[in-house]
Amino acid sequence: MITNFFEGMGAYVLLMTKVFRRPDRWKLFVRSLVHEIRILGLDSISIVVILSVFMGAVVTIQTAFQLSDDPLIPTYYIAMATRESITLEFSPTVVSLILAGKVGSNIASSLGTMRVSEQIDALEIMGVNSASFLILPKVAALLLFNPVLIILSLFLGLWGGAMAGDLLGLVPFEESIMGYRLEYIVFENAIYGLIKATAFAFIIGSVSAYSGYSVKGGAVEVGIASTNAVVRSCLAIILANYLLTDLILTR
Amino acid sequence: MIQAKGIVKSFGENHVLKGIDVDFVQGQTNLIIGRSGSGKTVFLKTILGLFDPDQGAIHYGDEVLGEMTKARRKTLRQEIGMVFQGGALFDSMTVAENIRFPLEMFAAMTEQEKDERVKFVMDRVRLEGAGDKFPSEISGGMQKRVAIGRAISMNPKYLFCDEPNSGLDPETAIVIDQLIQELTHEFNMTTIVNTHDMNSVLEIGDHVIFMKEGHKVWEGTNSEVLGSTNADVEDYVFKSKLFKQVRQAFRK
Numbered sequence: 001m002i003t004n005f006f007e008g009m010g011a012y013v014l015l016m017t018k019v020f021r022r023p024d025r026w027k028l029f030v031r032s033l034v035h036e037i038r039i040l041g042l043d044s045i046s047i048v049v050i051l052s053v054f055m056g057a058v059v060t061i062q063t064a065f066q067l068s069d070d071p072l073i074p075t076y077y078i079a080m081a082t083r084e085s086i087t088l089e090f091s092p093t094v095v096s097l098i099l100a101g102k103v104g105s106n107i108a109s110s111l112g113t114m115r116v117s118e119q120i121d122a123l124e125i126m127g128v129n130s131a132s133f134l135i136l137p138k139v140a141a142l143l144l145f146n147p148v149l150i151i152l153s154l155f156l157g158l159w160g161g162a163m164a165g166d167l168l169g170l171v172p173f174e175e176s177i178m179g180y181r182l183e184y185i186v187f188e189n190a191i192y193g194l195i196k197a198t199a200f201a202f203i204i205g206s207v208s209a210y211s212g213y214s215v216k217g218g219a220v221e222v223g224i225a226s227t228n229a230v231v232r233s234c235l236a237i238i239l240a241n242y243l244l245t246d247l248i249l250t251r
Numbered sequence: 252m253i254q255a256k257g258i259v260k261s262f263g264e265n266h267v268l269k270g271i272d273v274d275f276v277q278g279q280t281n282l283i284i285g286r287s288g289s290g291k292t293v294f295l296k297t298i299l300g301l302f303d304p305d306q307g308a309i310h311y312g313d314e315v316l317g318e319m320t321k322a323r324r325k326t327l328r329q330e331i332g333m334v335f336q337g338g339a340l341f342d343s344m345t346v347a348e349n350i351r352f353p354l355e356m357f358a359a360m361t362e363q364e365k366d367e368r369v370k371f372v373m374d375r376v377r378l379e380g381a382g383d384k385f386p387s388e389i390s391g392g393m394q395k396r397v398a399i400g401r402a403i404s405m406n407p408k409y410l411f412c413d414e415p416n417s418g419l420d421p422e423t424a425i426v427i428d429q430l431i432q433e434l435t436h437e438f439n440m441t442t443i444v445n446t447h448d449m450n451s452v453l454e455i456g457d458h459v460i461f462m463k464e465g466h467k468v469w470e471g472t473n474s475e476v477l478g479s480t481n482a483d484v485e486d487y488v489f490k491s492k493l494f495k496q497v498r499q500a501f502r503k
């Protein structure tokens with residue numbers, strides 16, 4: 001098992017050295033990039049919207065449930081705690097985990113299908129660097145668009161929290177806004193999340209692409225690769241989340 | 252011309268190719284035939300440079316494949332057209348885009364020249380009017396013609412076909428065979444076809460190589476196949492009743 005892990009890591013690194021090469025044709029690269037932004041990014045907006053609004057609402061309700069027993073705690077502190085949870089953890093990490101499922105399986109299954117139907121071999125025989133041609137636009141699209149999705153998620157999560165607090169009579173909307181602005185630190189509450197979003201985007205794109213690109217066999221193996229892509233991406237995100245949190249917030 | 256000289260290839264203890272010498276003639280359809288497991292596919296992939304031979308060398312004209320620089324190998328690949336068994340068409344692209352793809356990647360042409368080349372190729376492989384269709388919307392025979400069109404769009408010197416007739420009805424298979432032979436003669440390409448199909452052998456086999464257990468055991472023309480007294484060839488070719496009758500008629 002350990003040998004397999006290190007063999008897999010080695011193959012992943014070798015694949016990445018093939019991926020990050022100058023594209024043969026910039027025109028085709030830009031065309032693929034726009035296509036991937038639509039498939040991997042724009043098509044994910046709806047799930048991010050729904051997830052973020054309800055996630056914000058649930059965080060507000062749970063925080064209020066914990067703090068509302070103490071009359072000495074101002075209600076806008078509920079909003080402040082909600083903001084910390086959403087900006088530090090929920091939006092960057094949870095949304096990335098959900099995207100690892102949606103986008104990761106898409107990347108792995110599309111590349112796996114191309115592998116088993118010999119489309120990747122066809123590219124190689126033509127003299128095209130298939131790894132760079134197929135994977136680079138996907139990784140670049142995620143690196144560009146995942147932070148956009150996370151910013152969207154941050155705003156919608158906070159909005160969902162404020163709305164739920166107001167509708168349920170837990171925190172008036174104005175106090176939520178006040179709490180969100182209280183002791184706001186740009187680096188901790190915004191930049192940190194975007195750093196994580198960018199790192200997770202790379203993990204989702206590259207790990208899923210590796211799982212799909214290295215498929216051997218047929219339709220069953222493509223299905224297995226798709227599952228592996230999601231599992232590996234999620235595990236890598238959780239590990240990276242711990243490392244980034246330790247590196248950025250505690251040092 | 253492509254020459255294979257003393258090609259030996261093993262995978263661990265599995266000795267697949269055991270010293271093969273063949274000259275593939277330019278302007279002719281060279282067919283490699285043999286049973287499953289005889290080493291045909293490994294031989295084809297070795298000629299293509301996808302496998303490096305353990306011993307021996309592949310010559311493309313005056314150049315040895317194994318001694319070429321990376322840059323030269325890349326340009327050589329642009330002189331090669333390949334038709335895969337399953338077509339290997341890019342299913343996210345239309346028929347016209349598939350044929351245009353190699354031109355977009357490598358050709359120093361204006362957009363108008365590319366348009367004209369795509370139209371010429373589509374006419375040549377009889378795909379007029381199918382340019383906007385996706386591979387999933389066309390028949391197996393048409394998919395093979397698209398694959399041939401994509402393979403010849405860069406006007407290659409060398410054309411490789413791996414089982415081009417598999418999965419096709421006999422009538423369509425003959426159309427594909429004839430198309431490969433016509434294009435080979437018309438563009439003076441060195442064409443190598445890997446096949447099990449005896450109809451193809453008799454129809455277009457300008458030069459036939461019979462392989463068995465990693466050896467080349469016979470070579471000749473399609474008309475010589477029917478008169479061959481080689482026991483291995485007879486055993487392979489005349490297994491079916493139909494071909495036994497063909498041989499009897501041929502010998503009368």
